[in-house]
Amino acid sequence: MTSLPLIPVDPDAPGRRPKMPPRHLADLDLSGRQELVTELGEPGFRAKQVSNHYFGRLVRDPAEMTDLPAATRERLAESLLPRLLTPVRELACDDGATRKALWRLHDGSLVESVLMGYPDRVTVCISSQAGCGMACPFCATGQAGLTRNLSTAEIVDQAVYLAGVAASGAVAGSPPRLSHVVFMGMGEPLANYARVVAAIRRLVSPAPEGLGLSQRHITVSTVGLVPAIRRLASEDLSVTLALSLHAPDDDLRDELVPVNQRWKVSEVLDAAWDYAARTGRRVSIEYAMIKDVNDQPWRADLLGRLLAGKLTHVNLIPLNPTPGSRWDASPKPVEREFVRRLRAAGVSTTVRDTRGREIDGACGQLAAAQDQDTDVSREAMA
Ligand code: SAH
Numbered sequence: 001m002t003s004l005p006l007i008p009v010d011p012d013a014p015g016r017r018p019k020m021p022p023r024h025l026a027d028l029d030l031s032g033r034q035e036l037v038t039e040l041g042e043p044g045f046r047a048k049q050v051s052n053h054y055f056g057r058l059v060r061d062p063a064e065m066t067d068l069p070a071a072t073r074e075r076l077a078e079s080l081l082p083r084l085l086t087p088v089r090e091l092a093c094d095d096g097a098t099r100k101a102l103w104r105l106h107d108g109s110l111v112e113s114v115l116m117g118y119p120d121r122v123t124v125c126i127s128s129q130a131g132c133g134m135a136c137p138f139c140a141t142g143q144a145g146l147t148r149n150l151s152t153a154e155i156v157d158q159a160v161y162l163a164g165v166a167a168s169g170a171v172a173g174s175p176p177r178l179s180h181v182v183f184m185g186m187g188e189p190l191a192n193y194a195r196v197v198a199a200i201r202r203l204v205s206p207a208p209e210g211l212g213l214s215q216r217h218i219t220v221s222t223v224g225l226v227p228a229i230r231r232l233a234s235e236d237l238s239v240t241l242a243l244s245l246h247a248p249d250d251d252l253r254d255e256l257v258p259v260n261q262r263w264k265v266s267e268v269l270d271a272a273w274d275y276a277a278r279t280g281r282r283v284s285i286e287y288a289m290i291k292d293v294n295d296q297p298w299r300a301d302l303l304g305r306l307l308a309g310k311l312t313h314v315n316l317i318p319l320n321p322t323p324g325s326r327w328d329a330s331p332k333p334v335e336r337e338f339v340r341r342l343r344a345a346g347v348s349t350t351v352r353d354t355r356g357r358e359i360d361g362a363c364g365q366l367a368a369a370q371d372q373d374t375d376v377s378r379e380a381m382a
Pocket of ligand 1: 134136138139140183184185186187188189221222223242243244286287288317318319320321322
């Protein structure tokens, strides 16, 4: 159909030196923080004290850490609490249950996160890279290419900030405590492997080391970088894996998810089933329903045959058309028939809700890099 984009190089490769942000306490585990605090000439217990503010009380501003002597506070703020995320714009929709935050990073890069409140849980969708190098043609982030990897703390700080928003009671009708984190914002999390795994460790370590979330409540979504999926399976973590499949056949997947040119459908599914076996966790299969592209009954049947009997669940995502895209969402009757066929094959299937569409906060709409000139305005969330 179209010429296939090349898979871009790793931004960490020699010769490309992206400007990473200053170190922050969320980059370090508790013993690393203790070492650093001692090097600064402060007693080691200060590390726990500052960590308690940040992870336990969700206080990110050193000025609010008033139990620290002023000189100490200044010293620790400089070395452990640099400002990583500057809010540029915050928007709410769905009666305040969905909130999107656009951040500017220290080098001017823009990234986004989304907070979603439900009656029984609060989820944040966070970004792992500024931009993305995976070039999926239906995804807004994929169009702009990759700027750089986020640091561990830049990833964690998105969750801590939005956990603070939830704790302030801003999400009416939802519990105040952040419970779920999905790596479904901008970027390919497994292409920023070490920092993403460190970020997951901060999210699941109990306070004051981390946020104390349940591993089962963390979802890492990937285009299917097979070696990284296998490596993740060998960590002592059992987070949920979501695989962005989008097509059951290599011909189409080569186009929709260009990394398929490197790791084919059968290889990526093998890695997913090994992940499920190692962790005991059901793998989510993500499938954007694109009109007349991947929504044919025969593709539903083929997908059903590939997935039948496996520890898996299919999430169909109504395509969120990106500006200028030639693609559209599948009509509802087509979507229903797709669901019916998958279920008939014995595959558990649901259609994802489309939270955040009005504020461009839904799947694949996070394209902050194209948004450089927007005014600084804070709506609803301040
Ligand atoms: N790089 C990761 C995380 C990206 S976003 C990944 O690809 O899994 C999370 C999900 O949103 C992915 O399944 C992605 O394919 C999907 N998505 C991207 N653009 C979309 C769009 N325009 N409509 C619907 N889903 C989209």
